[in-house]
Amino acid sequence: MEYFIQQLLNGLTLGSIYGLIAIGYTMVYGIVGMINFAHGDVFMLGGFAALIVYLVLTSIFIGLPVAVILLIMMVVAMLVVSLWNWVIERVAYRPLRGSFRLAPLITAIGMSIVLSNFIQVAQGPRNKPIPALVRDVYTVAGISVSLKQILILVITAVLLAVFWYIVKFTALGRAQRATEQDRKMAALLGINVDRTISITFIMGAALAAVAGTMYLMYYGVASFTDGFTPGVKAFTAAVLGGIGSLPGAVLGGVMIGLIESLWSAYFTIAYKDVATFAILAFVLIFKPTGILGRPEVEKV
């Protein structure tokens, strides 16, 4: 039982990270209807930004408290990565918005290749390990809970609440939902559609940067190939939860994280990704709109 709860906790932590990335996918897919393939690599950029900020801080200001370091890492990563995603949207996606369906998908795949190879060229192909930032581990009733797990869970919960509030109750959120439903009508009613879409990309990137920072903190290593697998899994999470739905993305992420950790705990670790993808296929075949998704209305 303790082992089970321990695995549950690990899965929940991993799932929170996937969930944060998945929000970016789901928001972008909801508003412009494209799979933003570069989002996984945007997450990877976030991890690298955090890594570099960490190294700069620890080499210049020695003895800075860890909480401050983490906060600065996160904020700088959010800013830099948001800027990147804003530029990517402007350059690679916006000119193709009226074009046919596959065009932005191809530029997104191209951007994904560009980003990972850019980091490979600019920062070197080797894995970048850093010493553990947060070491505290508490033991409660035989279950060990590390402080970094608590941090990840709390940050995810807070960010989800904030973003859910923004989308649900602010003018910006209304503009986003209106643009999602009918872009032309939203524009006619005075919503700046371009700006709304840009802000959506920025929000997605900011969350991906937080996820990247936490991934770095959790695993203590960054690599230019980090974008692909978490990216695909996060997209899987977004689809699983029902694309376009914010709580769905986090729910999907948590489910993927749980499947992964429980599968590796009780079956073979080798096939954990196979299990994830197989479950995705099953869910889509039997419930194509995901768990919390709205049914797709077919118009003629």
Place this chain on the structure above:
Amino acid sequence: MSNATIVTGKTSSGLVRRGLIEAFFAALISFGMFVLYIGLKTDQNIHNELIIVQRWGLLAIFVAIAAIGRFAVIVFLRPHLDERKLSKARSGELEISTDKTFLQKHFLKFALILMILYPMIVVGIVGAQGSLLYVDNFGIQILIYVMLAWGLNIVVGLAGLLDLGYVAFYAVGAYSYALLSTHFGLSFWLLLPLSGIFAALWGVILGFPVLRLRGDYLAIVTLAFGEIIRLVLINWTDVTQGTFGISGVPKATLFGIKFDASADGFAKIFHLPMSSAYYKIFLFYLILALCMLTAYVTIRLRRMPIGRAWEALREDEIACRSLGINTVTTKLTAFATGAMFGGFAGSFFAARQGFVSPESFVFLESAVILAIVVLGGMGSLTGIAIAAVVMVGGTEILRELDFLKAVFGPDFTPELYRMLLFGLAMVIVMLFKPRGFVGSRSPTAFLKESKSVSGSFTKEGHG
């Protein structure tokens, strides 16, 4: 729409001022983007700790390029483009070509003759040993991608089903050949069709449950299946030997004649000096023949009811269903046919390399093949072939650019920039030609004469 910008930019001093402002912002943005990634580099010191290396000069170059580039676009490029667009609109010229020059009419014949003569020309110029590079790295490599892209074109270009896991069928073909030939000693010519059949079978098995899905959901499930097959290949070590791969895969033979130094080898029989170039040239013609087969089948199928059903499905699935076309079987045949050609290409790949490992079948390969299909112009065989030559050939050239080392110093490795440039090329081509190199649609059924229409006039439904 462009009127307003032209009026404001009429005075050249105003234009320059705007250019300067935009250049300043571009510099600011690029500084923000690159300050961490270019300005600072993480490196390992001798204690294996990460340290920061500062590269402010490089960062300054990046920022300067961004600013100057932006300035040039605002001041020179954009007014020029606007003017051209305006004059085109005034003259009422439409982008539909009606008259064709002699070269355009017979382009395909010339291209085919050139392809058949290509190895001979290369051998004639650089000799048998020197031809290895051109025949193998350029010829065969490009033709494999042409074949894969033409195979995927049936699924994506004709039937309009977005398949992101095409490389799985390539892998099935390659592993079918590698396993059956190493374990049972079956010959290439028997296994070539067999690999195709296996791949088609997998196409049906994977396709059957997922083809009820539409559009992007189909894309993500095919991606998942592609990953599952790769992960199984990695982890099922008893059969596939995991990441080590299967080595010593037998080579293909020419009607039983082997390409080796033995007494009944190709070189001895024809009294030629021993060279590995013959095998490569043989492989070149083999893949060329396979490509031609793919093209022939595609062209013939397009004229058959099933091909027309595919294209109808691509344009409008709902209309298709209401006209009584069985969409499930139509999609399945497209999936299976595409998979079959992937399987052929896979078994050829295994015979050529003599080695297969899961490394060759990553998602990136699927993405590259799909990119070639879309960049070429979906459905257009010529366009796809051109895209394969440009994209694959272009990146292969980067492997050979050793003279750049003289310019940028000995540490410069052009191979590193191969995929970076490939990705950039994907983005740039899409931005300027969203419909691909050959963005026209030629109808299969017509009243008097076939007229190509620009792809922009067609509207695709959800596939």
